[in-house]
Amino acid sequence: MSEKKKNTPKFTFNSFWLYIPILVILLGISFFSSGDLGSKKISKNEFTKILKANDILEIIVENNNIAQIFLKPEAEKKEEHKKLTESPFYRKGSPLYSYNFGDLQNFENEIDKAKKEYSLDFDKDNEEKTSLIDGIIGFLPFILLIAIWLFFMKRMSGGGAGGSGGGQIFNIGKSKAKLFDQDTKVKTTFKNVAGLEGAKEEVQEIVDFLKTPEKYTKLGGKIPKGALLVGPPGTGKTLLAKAVAGEAGVPFFSLSGSDFVEMFVGVGASRVRDLFKQAQQKSPSIIFIDEIDAIGRARGKNSMTGGNDERENTLNQLLTEMDGFGTDTNVIVLAATNRADVLDKALMRAGRFDRQIYVDLPDLHERREIFEVHIKPLKLAENSNLEFLAQQTPGFSGADIANLCNEAALIAARNNKEAIEHQDFLDAVDRIVGGLEKKNKVITPKEKKVIAFHEAGHATVSWMLEHAAPLVKVTIVPRGQSLGAAWYLPEERKIVQTEQMLDEMCATMGGRAAEKLMFNKISTGALSDLEKVTKQARAMVTVYGLNDKVGNITYYDSSGNDSFVKPYSDDTAKTIDEEISKIIEGQYQRAIDILEQHKDKLTLLAELLLEKEVIFKADLVKAFGERPFEKNDAKDKADTITEE
Numbered sequence: 050m051s052e053k054k055k056n057t058p059k060f061t062f063n064s065f066w067l068y069i070p071i072l073v074i075l076l077g078i079s080f081f082s083s084g085d086l087g088s089k090k091i092s093k094n095e096f097t098k099i100l101k102a103n104d105i106l107e108i109i110v111e112n113n114n115i116a117q118i119f120l121k122p123e124a125e126k127k128e129e130h131k132k133l134t135e136s137p138f139y140r141k142g143s144p145l146y147s148y149n150f151g152d153l154q155n156f157e158n159e160i161d162k163a164k165k166e167y168s169l170d171f172d173k174d175n176e177e178k179t180s181l182i183d184g185i186i187g188f189l190p191f192i193l194l195i196a197i198w199l200f201f202m203k204r205m206s207g208g209g210a211g212g213s214g215g216g217q218i219f220n221i222g223k224s225k226a227k228l229f230d231q232d233t234k235v236k237t238t239f240k241n242v243a244g245l246e247g248a249k250e251e252v253q254e255i256v257d258f259l260k261t262p263e264k265y266t267k268l269g270g271k272i273p274k275g276a277l278l279v280g281p282p283g284t285g286k287t288l289l290a291k292a293v294a295g296e297a298g299v300p301f302f303s304l305s306g307s308d309f310v311e312m313f314v315g316v317g318a319s320r321v322r323d324l325f326k327q328a329q330q331k332s333p334s335i336i337f338i339d340e341i342d343a344i345g346r347a348r349g350k351n352s353m354t355g356g357n358d359e360r361e362n363t364l365n366q367l368l369t370e371m372d373g374f375g376t377d378t379n380v381i382v383l384a385a386t387n388r389a390d391v392l393d394k395a396l397m398r399a400g401r402f403d404r405q406i407y408v409d410l411p412d413l414h415e416r417r418e419i420f421e422v423h424i425k426p427l428k429l430a431e432n433s434n435l436e437f438l439a440q441q442t443p444g445f446s447g448a449d450i451a452n453l454c455n456e457a458a459l460i461a462a463r464n465n466k467e468a469i470e471h472q473d474f475l476d477a478v479d480r481i482v483g484g485l486e487k488k489n490k491v492i493t494p495k496e497k498k499v500i501a502f503h504e505a506g507h508a509t510v511s512w513m514l515e516h517a518a519p520l521v522k523v524t525i526v527p528r529g530q531s532l533g534a535a536w537y538l539p540e541e542r543k544i545v546q547t548e549q550m551l552d553e554m555c556a557t558m559g560g561r562a563a564e565k566l567m568f569n570k571i572s573t574g575a576l577s578d579l580e581k582v583t584k585q586a587r588a589m590v591t592v593y594g595l596n597d598k599v600g601n602i603t604y605y606d607s608s609g610n611d612s613f614v615k616p617y618s619d620d621t622a623k624t625i626d627e628e629i630s631k632i633i634e635g636q637y638q639r640a641i642d643i644l645e646q647h648k649d650k651l652t653l654l655a656e657l658l659l660e661k662e663v664i665f666k667a668d669l670v671k672a673f674g675e676r677p678f679e680k681n682d683a684k685d686k687a688d689t690i691t692e693e
């Protein structure tokens with residue numbers, strides 16, 4: 050309860066609220082000061098009747114068109130006037146009747162004539178009168194213009210009233226960073242971050258330094274100025290920063306690189322100054338800038354205008370604040386990006402970002418740990434096998450695994466299950482990797498047969514090759530943009546040898562090879578296969594130096610500066626193209642040879658696919674027998690698959 054009370058927004062006073070009671074008071078004064086409340090409008094005949102009875106004490110003509118009629122005290126006691134005088138709205142000394150006479154000249158002539166004829170003795174006076182409401186209505190266009198101007202100024206300054214970001218135009222240079230301190234604690238800790246052991250050790254040292262600085266300073270050590278978290282999207286960079294905020298116990302300022310960007314010149318640099326000023330006042334403290342590439346790109350590139358670059362000014366100010374004159378403060382800067390190659394070299398040097406922490410995609414063991422974190426809130430069935438799921442999700446980031454667990458829960462709920470079963474997780478993997486299943490897609494029997502032999506070709510070739518990934522599942526049910534798919538259980542490898550790459554390429558070409566062998570025709574269905582093997586062959590020749598003719602040369606530039614430069618001659622380009630073609634055609638012919646040797650098994654598998662639409666490893670074992678080079682541990686893991 051105390052936490053909730055701390056986190057509830059505090060009541061803030063707004064000066065605009067003063068205008069509401071003032072407006073109500075003015076309207077009230079105008080309303081109640083008006084003498085028209087207790088008066089009654091009368092017609093010409095009624096006015097003539099009162100006039101002839103000599104009951105009028107005074108007539109005041111307002112604005113040349115309305116006559117306010119005051120009666121004599123003795124006349125007010127008459128029965129016909131008594132109802133109005135006893136009204137709660139009537140005030141003594143106020144006009145009892147009002148008469149809209151029209152033309153003033155005719156009215157005055159009529160009164161003068163009646164005075165002579167009936168010997169009347171009342172007074173008449175003229176008065177110009179304006180109400181407060183009329184005045185406000187007259188100034189309404191100007192009030193609306195001022196209100197619209199204030200509204201747009203408030204929107205341009207980027208936010209609501211109050212707070213350091215500022216709701217006023219004068220606060221536009223203030224930092225937009227969110228502050229997390231004792232009042233607003235972050236509950237994420239290193240226990241919530243699965244995997245990332247190396248990255249956790251690096252940032253944990255920073256946290257330890259902030260908690261016990263004397264442990265390091267007594268040996269002459271200095272606190273690092275900054276740490277840059279680099280890695281693919283979804284690997285947990287921001288989550289790691291949240292864990293630092295939860296563990297450090299010091300003020301933590303969090304914002305995005307785009308928060309420095311504004312339409313006004315000089316605002317970015319001003320916000321950087323304000324951010325570091327706030328952090329220095331609360332030091333020791335941590336600043337976390339997510340997606341720092343928004344302001345940290347290399348200067349001088351793609352500057353077409355030649356004018357003042359606001360982003361460069363912001364970066365210059367950041368560089369100065371991180372390591373310049375007068376920056377000897379206990380402020381650590383954490384930043385995250387998945388595009389470290391575009392960052393400015395001055396930002397990456399020691400003394401600014403002292404250490405770069407690479408947050409890589411999780412390996413098999415780390416994926417298992419991430420699964421254990423994300424299944425805690427889920428209700429699982431007993432047959433769930435996390436070890437197999439970790440093997441089945443190579444290349445998945447932490448965010449992908451979280452999405453997978455959520456998809457599995459949705460699939461189980463859609464099927465009205467009481468718990469999430471192992472098959473639900475497998476269906477979720479299929480859904481994420483292959484796309485949504487489209488059972489109602491219209492496919493002719495001829496096309497279906499071609500697809501079946503295509504997928505059977507992949508399965509057969511991969512089964513017969515030593516280094517190809519073991520097959521798990523083959524389907525001819527359309528998913529996403531694909532008409533069929535095969536799922537494999539890839540081996541976790543840190544390095545890949547030439548034979549392994551060639552076997553994988555051969556298995557990929559097995560689909561087209563099966564079409565050529567069985568129908569003596571090829572189709573457009575192998576587009577994704579061709580794209581994959583072309584990339585692999587090009588990488589073998591130009592990146593990894595695995596081709597004998599081109600030799601031990603790589604044309605890969607990790608700095609990314611060769612996008613517009615071809616680092617080889619035309620003769621070499623011709624050789625590269627020839628070698629790529631030779632590799633692909635060689636593996637294509639190899640796939641045809643394998644399928645010719647096992648044509649009966651290929652036909653059996655294709656017919657089984659046409660009948661069942663989905664087949665598993667157990668079906669391949671029945672048709673082909675065990676793989677002779679199957680590793681025992683992989684065999685045991687793959688056998689956990691159950692048939693649908």
